[in-house]
Amino acid sequence: MFEGFANVWTPVFLARKLKKKPLPVMLAGEKLVFFRDAQGVANALFDRCPHRGVALSLGKVTPGGCLECPFHAWQFDGKGQAVHVPLNPDAKRERLFAHNVPVRELGGVIWAYTAAVAEAPSEPTVPDALTMKGVALTFLQLEWKAHWSRAMENMLDSPHVPFLHASTIGRFVRPYLKPDSRMDIEWEDTPYGGRTSSTIDERTEAGAALDFYKPNMMVLHIPIPGKVFRMHAFCVPVDDTHVRMLIIGARSFATLSWLNPVFNHSNAKIAEQDRAVVESSFPVQVPRPGDEVSVRTDKATLQFRKYYFAELHGSSSQPRVGRPAAEEPPGP
Numbered sequence: 396m397f398e399g400f401a402n403v404w405t406p407v408f409l410a411r412k413l414k415k416k417p418l419p420v421m422l423a424g425e426k427l428v429f430f431r432d433a434q435g436v437a438n439a440l441f442d443r444c445p446h447r448g449v450a451l452s453l454g455k456v457t458p459g460g461c462l463e464c465p466f467h468a469w470q471f472d473g474k475g476q477a478v479h480v481p482l483n484p485d486a487k488r489e490r491l492f493a494h495n496v497p498v499r500e501l502g503g504v505i506w507a508y509t510a511a512v513a514e515a516p517s518e519p520t521v522p523d524a525l526t527m528k529g530v531a532l533t534f535l536q537l538e539w540k541a542h543w544s545r546a547m548e549n550m551l552d553s554p555h556v557p558f559l560h561a562s563t564i565g566r567f568v569r570p571y572l573k574p575d576s577r578m579d580i581e582w583e584d585t586p587y588g589g590r591t592s593s594t595i596d597e598r599t600e601a602g603a604a605l606d607f608y609k610p611n612m613m614v615l616h617i618p619i620p621g622k623v624f625r626m627h628a629f630c631v632p633v634d635d636t637h638v639r640m641l642i643i644g645a646r647s648f649a650t651l652s653w654l655n656p657v658f659n660h661s662n663a664k665i666a667e668q669d670r671a672v673v674e675s676s677f678p679v680q681v682p683r684p685g686d687e688v689s690v691r692t693d694k695a696t697l698q699f700r701k702y703y704f705a706e707l708h709g710s711s712s713q714p715r716v717g718r719p720a721a722e723e724p725p726g727p
């Protein structure tokens with residue numbers, strides 16, 4: 396399960412997308428179904444009824460906040476436990492369950508832990524601007540035809556900004572650029588991942604700091620004295636060839652909500668420039684460092700590759716043990 400992206404907390408999708416109906420969502424190659432219980436708390440099960448394998452997302456949420464399968468109307472709670480099995484009042488319900496994954500709702504985002512476990516061993520690391528008071532947030536959710544690792548590297552790659560983004564954010568950097576300019580990249584390991592910053596010809600004003608949050612998040616800090624101005628890019632694996640991009644802007648100025656479309660429009664334009672190159676990358680998944688040529692300014696992306704191949708590539712999780720697979724059929 397969750398091949399290549401197992402046993403981590405990840406952002407999954409924008410919380411505003413989860414309303415009253417069950418929502419099918421693909422995450423790292425697994426089909427999940429998200430739903431809210433009677434208290435509005437988000438839950439996720441594998442989107443496969445343990446009885447006859449049909450998609451639970453075709454069912455409905457009961458007034459009691461359980462997910463009801465469309466086929467024989469078994470009802471499951473947020474932990475996957477069967478709580479009602481019609482026509483079988485004598486069924487051993489404790490033996491009938493769907494697999495769940497741990498879920499949280501924080502900062503306008505739904506998060507999940509990529510393993511079929513009752514409880515996660517940790518909590519998600521949520522970049523602080525998402526839950527800061529006095530900060531306005533803008534949300535975009537996009538899907539690109541690419542492996543998430545290529546999208547993640549793009550987000551950590553400062554040297555492309557003056558070129559690919561010449562007409563958008565790059566135009567602030569271009570005035571400093573000379574044919575023989577030199578960029579220097581710093582990388583510092585942090586408890587959550589790493590921080591990278593860049594200078595061009597030793598000028599710091601051209602460079603903003605970028606945070607990498609394991610496993611798949613980037614936060615760009617745009618320096619405005621005394622203000623918070625950040626761009627978050629979360630690269631959520633859908634499957635081997637699709638990535639869900641959550642682009643979240645955070646600002647502590649011009650916080651009126653009618654300005655949100657202005658900020659979103661600019662973020663969408665920048666993302667569209669990135670999409671084109673990320674989707675064109677081959678091989679689809681980032682290769683091992685020696686399989687592509689690299690230079691000094693690739694420091695941050697090479698740090699990501701080191702982490703990716705050491706901790707995520709090849710990872711997988713097993714279905715939870717300790718729960719029997721299904722109820723024994725009744726004897727003749």
Ligand code: FES
Binds near residue numbers: 446447448465467469
């Ligand atoms: S297939 Fe889901 S209840 Fe039978």
Ligand SMILES: [Fe+2]
Binds near residue numbers: 550
């Ligand atoms: Fe970019």
